[in-house]
Amino acid sequence: xxxxxxxxxxxxxxxxxxAHYAQQQLVCAACGCVxxxxxxxxxYTDRQHLRDIRIISEAAWADLEGRCLLTGIRRVQDLCKVxxxxxxxxxxxxxxxxxxxxxxxxxxxxxxxxxxxxxxxVFVTCRQHNWPLTMGTICSLLYAKQELxxxxxxxxxxELELSVPALSLADLVKTHLNSFQLFQHTxxxxxxxxxxxxxxxxxxxxxxxxxxxxxxxxxxxPVPIVTAAAFLSWQSLQPAARLTCTLAxxxxxxxxxxxxxxxxxxxxxxxxxxxMASQLxxxxxxxxxxxxxxxxxxxxxxxxIFLLKNAFCxxxxxxxxxxxLAEGSPGSAPAAGGAAQEKDCPSKGKxxxxxxxxPLLPPCLINPRKRLRTAxxxxxxxxxxxxxxxxxxxxxxxxxxxxxxxxxxxxxxxL
Amino acid sequence: MDQNNSLPPYAQGLASPQGAMTPGxxxxxxMMPYGTGLTPQPVQSTNSLSILxxxxxxxxQQQAAQQSxxxxxxxxxxxxxPQLFHSQTLTTAPLPGTTPLYPSPMTPMTPITPATxxxxxxxxxxxxxxxxxxxxxxxxLDLKTxxxxxxxxxxxxxxxxxxxxxIREPRTTALIFSSGKMVCTGAKSxxxxxxxxxxxxxxxxxxxxxxxxLDFKIQNMVGSCDVKFPIRLEGLVLTHQQFSSxxxxxxxxxxxxxxxxxxxxxxxxxxxxxxxxxxxxxxxYEAFENIYPILKGFRxxx
Numbered sequence: 001x002x003x004x005x006x007x008x009x010x011x012x013x014x015x016x017x018x019a020h021y022a023q024q025q026l027v028c029a030a031c032g033c034v035x036x037x038x039x040x041x042x043x044y045t046d047r048q049h050l051r052d053i054r055i056i057s058e059a060a061w062a063d064l065e066g067r068c069l070l071t072g073i074r075r076v077q078d079l080c081k082v083x084x085x086x087x088x089x090x091x092x093x094x095x096x097x098x099x100x101x102x103x104x105x106x107x108x109x110x111x112x113x114x115x116x117x118x119x120x121x122v123f124v125t126c127r128q129h130n131w132p133l134t135m136g137t138i139c140s141l142l143y144a145k146q147e148l149x150x151x152x153x154x155x156x157x158x159e160l161e162l163s164v165p166a167l168s169l170a171d172l173v174k175t176h177l178n179s180f181q182l183f184q185h186t187x188x189x190x191x192x193x194x195x196x197x198x199x200x201x202x203x204x205x206x207x208x209x210x211x212x213x214x215x216x217x218x219x220x221x222p223v224p225i226v227t228a229a230a231f232l233s234w235q236s237l238q239p240a241a242r243l244t245c246t247l248a249x250x251x252x253x254x255x256x257x258x259x260x261x262x263x264x265x266x267x268x269x270x271x272x273x274x275x276m277a278s279q280l281x282x283x284x285x286x287x288x289x290x291x292x293x294x295x296x297x298x299x300x301x302x303x304x305i306f307l308l309k310n311a312f313c314x315x316x317x318x319x320x321x322x323x324x325l326a327e328g329s330p331g332s333a334p335a336a337g338g339a340a341q342e343k344d345c346p347s348k349g350k351x352x353x354x355x356x357x358x359p360l361l362p363p364c365l366i367n368p369r370k371r372l373r374t375a376x377x378x379x380x381x382x383x384x385x386x387x388x389x390x391x392x393x394x395x396x397x398x399x400x401x402x403x404x405x406x407x408x409x410x411x412x413x414x415l
Numbered sequence: 416m417d418q419n420n421s422l423p424p425y426a427q428g429l430a431s432p433q434g435a436m437t438p439g440x441x442x443x444x445x446m447m448p449y450g451t452g453l454t455p456q457p458v459q460s461t462n463s464l465s466i467l468x469x470x471x472x473x474x475x476q477q478q479a480a481q482q483s484x485x486x487x488x489x490x491x492x493x494x495x496x497p498q499l500f501h502s503q504t505l506t507t508a509p510l511p512g513t514t515p516l517y518p519s520p521m522t523p524m525t526p527i528t529p530a531t532x533x534x535x536x537x538x539x540x541x542x543x544x545x546x547x548x549x550x551x552x553x554x555x556l557d558l559k560t561x562x563x564x565x566x567x568x569x570x571x572x573x574x575x576x577x578x579x580x581x582i583r584e585p586r587t588t589a590l591i592f593s594s595g596k597m598v599c600t601g602a603k604s605x606x607x608x609x610x611x612x613x614x615x616x617x618x619x620x621x622x623x624x625x626x627x628x629l630d631f632k633i634q635n636m637v638g639s640c641d642v643k644f645p646i647r648l649e650g651l652v653l654t655h656q657q658f659s660s661x662x663x664x665x666x667x668x669x670x671x672x673x674x675x676x677x678x679x680x681x682x683x684x685x686x687x688x689x690x691x692x693x694x695x696x697x698x699x700y701e702a703f704e705n706i707y708p709i710l711k712g713f714r715x716x717x
Contacts, residue, residue, distance in 0.1 A: 135664045150665045157660060166652050166661055218648050219667035219684040362645050362684045384585070386609035395617050398567045398582065405564055412563075 009033040068114065069101055076118040082141065083133065089125045096121040096160065103159050116144050116152045123153065127164045132171035134223060167222060169212065173205050176226045180254040182234070189253055192241035195234055203233035206301045207269065213308065214272050215362035216265065224262040227251065228269055231262075236297035243291055268363060275358065276300050276307040312360035537707040541638035541690055541699050545601060546608040549634055552595040552616055553627035561591065564622050580615060587611040591619065595626075598634075605633055605696065637691040638699040644686050647713045651682070655709070671706065678702040682710070 006013050007028035014029035024038030076097050080090040100106050100117055109117075119142045126133040139149050157164060182189065183197045207229040211217050217225055231250050235242045247266060251258040270290045277288045280303065283296060293300075300307060358366070400408065558578045562570035568580045568591075577590045587601040587608070597615060602608035612631060619626040648669045652661040661669040668689075671680040676698040681689040688706065693699045 135662075150662075153662075154660070154665075163656050164660070165656065166649060167663075212649075215645060215684065217663075218645075219663055221664055364685045365645060384604065384606040384610055386606035386613075388610060390610075390614055390617050394584075395614065395621055398565055398618050399621055400564050400566050404566075408563065 007031060007033055007035065068111075069098070072097055072101065072114060072118050075115065076122060079119060079122045079138075079141065083122070083126075083137075085122075085126065085131065089122070089129060089131070092128075093118075093121045093125040096124060096162075099160060100156055105155065105159050113148070113152055116142060116149050117156065119144065119149065120153045120156045124156070124162055124164055127167065128162075130165065130168055130171060132168060132175045134167070134172070136223065169208055169217070169222060169226075170205060172222055173208055173226055173229075174201060176223065176256075177201050177204060177230060180230065180256055182254050192238060193245070193253060195237060199237060200230065200233055203237065203297075203301070204230045206304075207233055207297070210272070210301065210304055210308075211265075211269060214312075214360060216268050216272070218362060219364075220265070221259070221261060224259040225265050227256065227259060227262045228265040230254075231266065232269060232273075232294065232297060235294050239295040243294060273297065273300055275311040276304065279307050279310040308360070312358060537642075537704065539640050539642065539703070539707070541640040541688075541703050543603055543636060543638045543696065543699070545635075545637040546603070546605060546633060547598065547600045547635040548602075548605075548608045548612060548632060549596065549598050550612045550616065550631045551627075551629040552591075552597055552619060552624070553629050554595050554625050556591065556593050556595055556619065556624055558591070558593050561619065561622055565618060567618075580618070582611060582614055582618075585611045589615045591615070605636075608633065633694060635691065636693040636696065636699060637689065638693070638703075639687065639689045640703060642686045642688060642707065642710055644714045645684055646682060646686055646710055648682065648684055650713050651709070673702050673705060676701055680706055682706075686710075 005015075007015065007030065010028065010031040010033070012028055012030035015035065016027050016029050018025055018027050025034050026036040027034055073094050076093050077090055080093060097118055100121065101114070106114070106117060119138045123133060123135065123138050125131075135146065135149060135153070138144075139146050142149075156162070177197070177200060182193060182195050182200075185191070185194055204226070208217070208226060211225055211229065228247070231247050234250065235245070245253075247262060248258055251262075270293065273293050274288055274290070277283045277293050277296060277300060280296075280299065283299075286292065288296075558570055558572070558576075561578050561580075562568045565578075565580065567582060568578045570578045575590075577592045580589045580591055581587070582589075585602050585607040587599055589600075589612070590598040597612065599608055599612045599615065602611050609631060613628060616626045616628050648661050651669060651671075652659045655671070658673065659669050659671050668681045668683040671682055673680060677692060678690055678698055679692045680702060681691075688703065688710075690699045690702050693702070
């Protein structure tokens with residue numbers, strides 16, 4: 001509104017623009033009457049021109065980074081508390097996190113990755129102190145995708161040049177079994193299913209060691225093996241009552257996830273145990289199958305060194321025998337075994353008889369997936385010099401003719 | 416290094432003046448008369464070969480020398496590749512693509528195979544599986560035109576900002592960018608990669624662009640082989656912790672980062688090994704010869 005020319009109070013024409021603190025005012029110099037005031041606050045529409053570009057000053061940027069660091073550190077500390085780690089771990093993890101955030105390759109990654117970075121630092125710390133923490137646990141705590149976690153972890157390991165020792169299976173067994181809920185009598189677990197913790201831990205450890213000696217562990221995810229071994233040891237401690245329980249039911253009762261590979265690991269473990277059982281004198285009389293062998297796991301584990309030696313060919317002997325039988329008929333070689341070791345095992349077809357010793361090899365070598373191998377480079381390939389003349393006709397086959405271009409254009413609607 | 420200690424004192428004085436050489440200096444066996452036309456023999460440690468085998472090796476080396484007389488080049492760089500050249504003579508003719516090393520200062524026509532440590536050669540040659548190379552076509556390209564007028568091209572600008580072109584012989588794939596730079600992948604040898612890149616450049620030329628062939632460079636080579644015995648990866652990561660990364664939760668193989676040469680090896684329990692990160696073929700062979708004795712150490716199980 002237009003400013004009045006005279007003061008309504010005293011009629012004087014001496015009007016001043018003055019500021020009362022932050023507020024502009026039109027004041028009469030004679031009587032001090034306030035004629036008009038400026039606005040103290042602005043509305044959302046008034047601030048329209050301020051909203052489009054947000055210019056962050058240097059100080060504000062440093063503030064953001066500092067806040068990011070602080071939230072990250074707090075997240076690392078929370079993780080350590082949730083996992084009930086000792087205080088030393090927390091300090092180490094926080095120091096790794098600070099180092100990582102200052103490293104140029106992690107400075108500007110997305111927020112999602114920075115969250116995972118905290119988890120990775122905790123994971124690395126635990127591994128370095130031989131605390132058995134699996135990636136699965138951290139991923140589930142952070143609600144993170146395994147592949148993203150894997151990439152952040154690998155780049156962290158490379159950039160900070162951390163040496164991370166391998167996961168110790170013995171500790172993993174103990175930690176994993178701690179989370180099983182079979183060691184106390186509760187309402188939903190039948191009485192014969194409850195088991196003593198120490199006995200189960202010892203036996204599971206022995207079965208896991210057996211698996212590791214027979215190549216079932218190398219290259220495989222550790223948790224399904226521990227689950228399968230725990231199941232077998234639990235069954236074998238009271239076979240009469242527990243043989244009818246399946247692996248899935250066992251995991252449900254124990255309150256533990258059933259990882260999908262556990263079924264395969266169980267099958268492989270049972271196969272190894274069956275072979276060992278075939279070498280035990282007082283068991284040869286019985287016809288062993290997957291169910292009955294569980295009853296004798298205790299005996300098998302007790303004599304496992306002897307049984308392993310007898311049940312499986314060692315590579316040395318195999319090579320000598322294979323060399324001696326150099327003219328061995330190729331027809332008897334089983335389809336499953338590509339290795340020379342298999343040639344002299346008396347086997348016909350893919351299924352071997354259970355009493356013939358089989359070489360102690362990883363399962364991927366025993367059952368190789370039939371894949372078409374690309375042929376070795378032929379002589380003509382190796383004669384390529386790279387500077388041969390290129391014929392026009394060969395190139396023209398890759399170019400479209402004019403009619404073809406027309407039809408293609410019409411079809412695609414491009415110009 | 417080790418090799419120097421095994422040299423008789425007079426042989427050390429024969430070190431070639433070329434500064435790039437390390438222990439791979441020309442060494443003459445004490446049995447060989449100086450300056451004869453026969454290929455000089457590398458010094459062998461005592462426990463390895465019988466005289467019969469040595470003579471056999473001599474013959475093979477002579478054959479190798481005759482075959483490779485045409486390829487005389489001084490390799491200033493890889494001092495370790497000589498190991499492979501020597502090891503190959505025990506089994507077959509030398510590999511295509513390896514050039515012999517330092518010309519002998521005494522007998523200029525024959526290549527020298529310097530001494531190798533006492534370990535036996537592996538006899539296994541990694542096969543090259545993939546070569547990635549780049550070349551600059553030297554002119555700006557209109558990707559839409561290329562995609563329209565070439566049969567073997569696909570272009571989806573929303574997904575990726577380059578034309579993906581494929582040819583049948585050699586079977587390769589190329590990524591062609593609008594700046595004129597091109598990446599060629601899928602070839603099985605360096606020469607094939609170069610030939611394929613030239614073919615792509617010729618296709619682009621025929622489409623009407625003034626394409627040239629500048630700065631062809633091999634960026635990466637991938638090889639693979641099989642040592643034919645299972646490997647205890649857990650043991651390997653314990654003893655070579657500073658080079659290895661073995662996370663069975665993430666990946667079934669062990670990632671071994673070799674420092675010299677700078678190659679990454681993926682080692683699997685089945686005994687298959689994948690080698691990658693090489694710029695020249697010799698690096699792959701050298702890396703495999705370095706890892707083979709280490710892997711053999713993890714062969715025996717119980």
